[in-house]
């Protein structure tokens with residue numbers, strides 16, 4: 686069955702009485718080359734256990750199953766379960782788990798399902814859960830890589846060079862743990878129904894150790910997030926708002942001690958700058 690053929694998709698879904706849900710981000714791929722390219726980009730092979738989110742009717746699941754040792758696909762929409770039972774029947778290494786990826790214990794799932802395999806993530810993500818899902822994949826440290834189809838602008842932001850205005854706190858959080866790269870674009874007309882935006886594949890590979898060394902990770906991220914709290918303001922003003930109880934002069938002194946200009950904005954800083962700034966702020970009294 687060609688799971689990307691529009692007529693096949695419509696007939697299959699009609700037979701199962703399925704209706705597309707906008708709130709579940711249900712935009713299904715209609716070009717077989719795209720799931721094949723995404724699965725290839727994930728690097729999945731027989732040594733990998735792939736966690737897929739939102740299999741839909743299974744076009745990417747099938748491509749992953751052809752390459753990986755095992756595929757576990759988490760689907761929230763119960764009405765897709767009988768569809769997947771039919772379309773995934775030829776793939777004994779695919780297991781469907783009904784649930785909300787944001788509520789599952791993914792570490793425990795990987796231990797239970799991927800014994801002896803290297804866990805990775807690969808998915809055409811529903812747009813509305815992109816950030817919390819990515820955060821969860823990063824925080825579940827067993828996943829060696831994450832390859833996802835997401836909104837194009839988000840993929841560009843998350844792979845933006847450090848210190849460029851396109852980036853942000855979440856881009857830097859991701860890049861602290863992972864090397865990120867935007868691979869290729871997928872135009873909106875390749876989906877059924879067509880979304881309002883174009884998409885792109887983002888590939889993230891976990892670093893052996895974080896991009897910079899910090900002595901207090903919680904404080905480092907407090908400073909990093911604080912720098913973007915008032916995005917249009919200078920770093921000193923944004924940090925003054927984010928770190929109540931700390932006087933502006935000591936923040937200014939710490940910024941200058943790192944060799945940064947006193948009127949710099951948070952978006953101009955690299956992870957290395959933030960690491961130095963967090964250390965300088967820790968050393969000043971009144972933290």
Ligand code: SAM
Nearest residue numbers: 709712713714739740741761762785786809811
């Ligand atoms: N993989 C299919 C494809 O590429 O054609 C469908 C991708 S579609 C963009 C997103 C899928 O994620 C839908 O099947 C939707 O039901 C499912 N989904 C939405 N929210 C979810 C969640 N919180 N947990 C698991 N699956 C979810």
